[in-house]
Amino acid sequence: MNKKHIVILGAGYGGMMTAAKLQKTLHTNEAVITLINKNDYHYQTTWLHENAAGTLHHDRTKIKIKDVIDSNKVNIVLDEVICIKPEEKKVKLANGVMNYDFLVIGLGFEPATFGIPGLSEHAFTIGNINNARLIREQLDFNFASYHNELEKNDARLNIVVGGGGFTGIEFAGELANRIPHLCEEYDIEKTQVRIIIIEGAPTVLPGFDERLVSYAINSLESRGVEFINGALLKECNQDYIVYEKDGKRTELPTMTTIWAAGVRANSVVERSGFETNRGKVEVRNDLRTPDFEDVFVIGDCALIKNEATGKAFPPTAQIAIQQAETVAHNVRAKVRRNELKSFCPNLQGTIASLGNDDAIAEVFGRNLFGWKAAFMKKMSDNRYLLKLGGIGLLMKKGKFNFFY
Ligand SMILES: Cc1cc2nc3c(=O)[nH]c(=O)nc-3n(C[C@H](O)[C@H](O)[C@H](O)COP(=O)(O)OP(=O)(O)OC[C@H]3O[C@@H](n4cnc5c(N)ncnc54)[C@H](O)[C@@H]3O)c2cc1C
Structure with a gap:
């Protein structure tokens, strides 16, 4: 059987979760999976402000890709994506070229400086x-x-x-x-x-x-x-x-x-000639680009609109993780020639941290603040780790400093 090649770009929230789901649910006889990322680690972007302020060491935020992704099931390629040639089904890397049958773009965001001098x-x-x-x-x-x-x-x-x-x-x-x-x-x-x-x-x-x-x-x-x-x-x-x-x-x-x-989608997307709306690809319901049947876009590179308000959903890790579940299902469906499903965001709320033991939250229709909101934030971070890498990853990287 001619095995299809699935290529995932970026080991961020969206890319890592897609790879983690696919390695569990696709047999190696069915497809070859490749994950391409600049570094040999995944980082939790949502903890970077703590690393920047110096309240949390960056080693806590980094997760080695191989600690989560099984290299017997997924090829891990450390390289930089320069651009994508969707007509030719190729990805140009700093050190070569990669062909694909199905592509998942999860390259995240870049700062937007709006031309402000200096x-x-x-x-x-x-x-x-x-x-x-x-x-x-x-x-x-x-x-x-x-x-x-x-x-x-x-x-x-x-x-x-x-x-x-x-x-x-x-x-x-x-x-x-x-x-x-x-x-x-x-x-x-x-x-x-x-x-x-x-x-x-x-x-x-x-x-x-x-x-x-x-x-x-x-x-x-x-x-x-x-x-x-x-x-x-x-x-x-x-x-x-x-x-x-x-x-x-x-x-x-x-x-x-x-x-x-200000942030914008990774400029690789625009550079690759995809049709974009403020740098992002306005994806179909099944998370494919409007023009290419075999290219999916997730996370901060994708734009999806909230049908109720007509406004774009803000870029969040929460949405990237949920999209990864849909895209893993849809890539699998493509390999097996099954039906694709639509992405339905399930927004569980927003929590903004104000420091280790303080936060504000709008969750499950309720407003929380202080230590209760900070507790919710840590629980939500821990839930992600559990989902991504099971109890082992949670114990290694989780936040358990609930009351100090
Ligand atoms: C300080 C801060 C706090 C935040 N807090 C929250 C929060 O509390 N809750 C929330 O939901 N969201 C939060 N966000 C937003 C959230 O982090 C992003 O929406 C999320 O990271 C997007 O996920 P992603 O999978 O699209 O990309 P990312 O997680 O950004 O990952 C992109 C990956 O692609 C790799 N990559 C990029 N370019 C290339 C290239 N050319 N070649 C190879 N690899 C490449 C990167 O190294 C990275 O591994 C926060 C963001 C910041 C900056």
Whole structure:
């Protein structure tokens, strides 16, 4: 029998879960499965803000692909995807070319800097393990440098977060918890350090219930975070930024700007000539591209609309994981020439962390905040680990620090 070749691009939430499902449900006689990823590890993107702030070591966030994926069942190829040639059913890699019969694209997101001058050169982003490690090092370096300079430089202790959405707030929450430790380590007064969130909208955390937003703001302010809302970041330089509020431009000295105000789909998708809507492929109900019968797109590279509101679902790990289940079913159906099924998102709520023991949540139609929401967040993280790699992975990487 001529075995079909299934190629999965990206070992993120969507790609890993697709590979994990397929290795369990497709026999090696039926198809060859290949998973292509830049690194030999999967990382939990939703924990990167903790690695960046330095409250969680990045080794906790990394999961070796081979600890979850059985290399007797799935070929693991470590390479970088350069582009896809869907007409020829080929993927161009940095080190070769891969042919496929069925393709799953799960390459995730990239930062979007909207052409703001200096942002791509001078700001930091929280997009992968390497970015997160660099931010942690930058914080340490600036704190360590402070007392080594004759002329004290406030730019070293001012940390600007661009964007008060989910990522910006989660990062600020972790950072607010880390600052007292940094101050103690480097003999710096806590009052000298500023964490400033610059948000374009009149308030932060769009989409959350306003009572939860107030709770989050109070929680962060009580730990020293400042909010400048209704302000646009206009320019980013090595040691200052410029923002505009009410028509007035202000310079703020800082050597650490974290840009958390925009992501877009991985540019490989657009570069490969797929029809895109703001960089994403607006997929069919069964998660295939509109133009190609054998190409599926999941996670942050895919755009699906909520039929009730007509708006696109926000890019989340929750949706990427659910899509992986549908795509694994549909790829299997393709191999076995069965019917494909439609993707139906089952949104269980949203939880934004405000630090280790604080969070806000809208789950099962209820608002939660404080330790209860933080508990829910850790349970949800643990559930993912259990689903991906069973009890072994959960025990190795899970979060069990519920009450401290
Ligand atoms: C700080 C932060 C906090 C977040 N918190 C939450 C949350 O609490 N809840 C939630 O639901 N969502 C959250 N999100 C969003 C969520 O992380 C993303 O929606 C999710 O990671 C998308 O999954 P994915 O499978 O599409 O891609 P990803 O998980 O991003 O994985 C993409 C994979 O592709 C690989 N890759 C990329 N380019 C290439 C290439 N050219 N060649 C080879 N490999 C490549 C990457 O290395 C990576 O392994 C958060 C995001 C951030 C940044």
